[in-house]
Amino acid sequence: MRALNGISLEALLPWTARIWSQLQGARAAGRLAHGLLLSGPVGVGKRHFAECLAQSLLCRTPGPGGIACGRCADCELLALGNHPDLLRVGPDPESKSGEIPIAMIRLFTERESLTPSRAEWKVALIDPADRLNPAAANALLKTLEEPAGQTLLCLIGERTGSLPATIRSRCLQIRVPAPADAEALSWLNAQSPRSDWELRLRLAHGAPLRALRDFDDAWLAQRQERLTGFLAMAAGGRDPLAEAAAWNAPGAKLMLEWLASWMCDLVRLMATAEDVRLENPDRQADLAALARRIEPAVGHRFLQRVLEGRALAETNLNHQLLLESLAIDWSRIARGGEHRRP
Ligand SMILES: [Zn+2]
Secondary structure, eight states: OOEETTEETTSOOGGGHHHHHHHHHHHHTTOOOSEEEEEOSTTSSHHHHHHHHHHHHHOSSOOGGGOOOSOSHHHHHHHHTOOTTEEEEOOOTTOSSOOBOHHHHHHHHTSGGGSOSSSSOEEEEETTGGGBOHHHHHHHHHHHHSOOTTEEEEEEESOGGGSOHHHHHTSEEEEOOOOOHHHHHHHHHHHSOOSOHHHHHHHTTTOHHHHHHSOOHHHHHHHHHHHHHHHHHHTTOSOHHHHHHHTTTTOHHHHHHHHHHHHHHHHHHHHOSSOOOOSOGGGHHHHHHHHTTBOHHHHHHHHHHHHHHHHHTTSSOOHHHHHHHHHHHHHHHHHSSOBOOO
């Protein structure tokens, strides 16, 4: 059985069933697009969907709804990872840029590689498509303009808005949605029963695969500790430099994500006393008490600083200095006199 991140590829993710049947309908009618652009947030199942679709197109005897049989010779070749009609195109792992260079695109557009050799279809998975460099995108555009016979070019990515408009307009654009919470929770519980799926799903911004794979117990414990430290600083119970040193354990990138998420919740709570949907519902009472003490304009300004810091952390900046200055600022803001007016 083929699997991606431990999830079987012989089963569709239920929230993608509608787009699946649309594509299978188009296939049955001989109208399947030659270019697909699958976008959506991290962890909603774009890659799972693309792999299922590729297998469906290459399988000799797909079952009802077009699901691959998992048993034929083509499915077996796919399971072994060497089906000649499935091409995987991604960044050169040796390259520092992380870009997909033109050579990778030429590799499959210049040889006769767009003609299926044993299956009905030839499928190229281009992933992550937002890493195509301009020359590669241009080369790919030519292929999208003059598609070979039974070829499907499937572009997958999180930031596909950065692709040239010419590429996007020549693809059928499909946004893979995050499911409703109830559907996501029932799917997660079917994967493995746990009592804290609701929190994990919220931390994953509603993306079920992210909730399933991204947060182990150590991650969750570290988040709890750092959030406790963040609240303690606001109460004057923790030295900002000591806390900033502890921020190195999760690393600057993750720490800035967390700070942004906590500040967003605080700003939400400052804006309304109504029931509000938080990213960190497990500490709602603590965050709400803190939100009452901080002037909203001051909270907004600090959130802005955190977001700027998050952008800066992508560059080769001194992360320790950045974290220390944020911790000192936070400690001053949250304790020091800038109270919310009555
Ligand atoms: Zn099969």
